[in-house]
Amino acid sequence: MTGITLKKSPLVEAEFIHPRVSYRNSEAVRAYLASCPEIENFLQVALPALSRCFGGPVNIVLEVMTYSEKGAYDELVGWIQSTDDVSEGLEKLDRFGDEWFLEQLSRVGNRFNFNIEFK
Numbered sequence: 001m002t003g004i005t006l007k008k009s010p011l012v013e014a015e016f017i018h019p020r021v022s023y024r025n026s027e028a029v030r031a032y033l034a035s036c037p038e039i040e041n042f043l044q045v046a047l048p049a050l051s052r053c054f055g056g057p058v059n060i061v062l063e064v065m066t067y068s069e070k071g072a073y074d075e076l077v078g079w080i081q082s083t084d085d086v087s088e089g090l091e092k093l094d095r096f097g098d099e100w101f102l103e104q105l106s107r108v109g110n111r112f113n114f115n116i117e118f119k
Contacts, residue, residue: 018047024063024079032064032076036111039076042104046114050080053096058082061117075110079117089116 021043023029033039043060050058059081066074082089093116101114 018044020047020057021060021062021078024061028064029062029076032074036076036108039108039112042108042112043078046078046100046104049100050096050114053099054080054082054092060114073110076112078112078114080114081119082116083119086118089118092116 050060061079061081063077063079064074065077066072080093082092084092093114096114
């Protein structure tokens with residue numbers, strides 16, 4: 001045996017990827033990230049685009065959502081925390097989708113999505 005050590009993802013090891021990213025139900029999020037390691041880089045690359053579209057740094061809460069329509073499946077959702085009024089927040093989310101997310105979607109498929117949560 002050669003003693004190969006696999007490097008674990010910082011997302012799986014830490015409670016957050018970035019000071020502005022937190023987990024809701026951290027055990028489920030860590031397990032999901034371990035099974036879909038490509039999401040880590042995707043999130044790192046998304047943060048500057050989110051800041052640009054939302055007019056500054058944003059806080060994100062990661063949560064595993066389970067959907068039962070057309071067969072059960074899980075998806076990791078990045079809930080963008082917003083204090084904007086609803087129409088302004090949705091407009092910013094649409095801008096992010098048009099300017100960055102839709103072009104990058106093939107990297108994560110239906111395993112990850114962003115949505116907005118109003119505070």
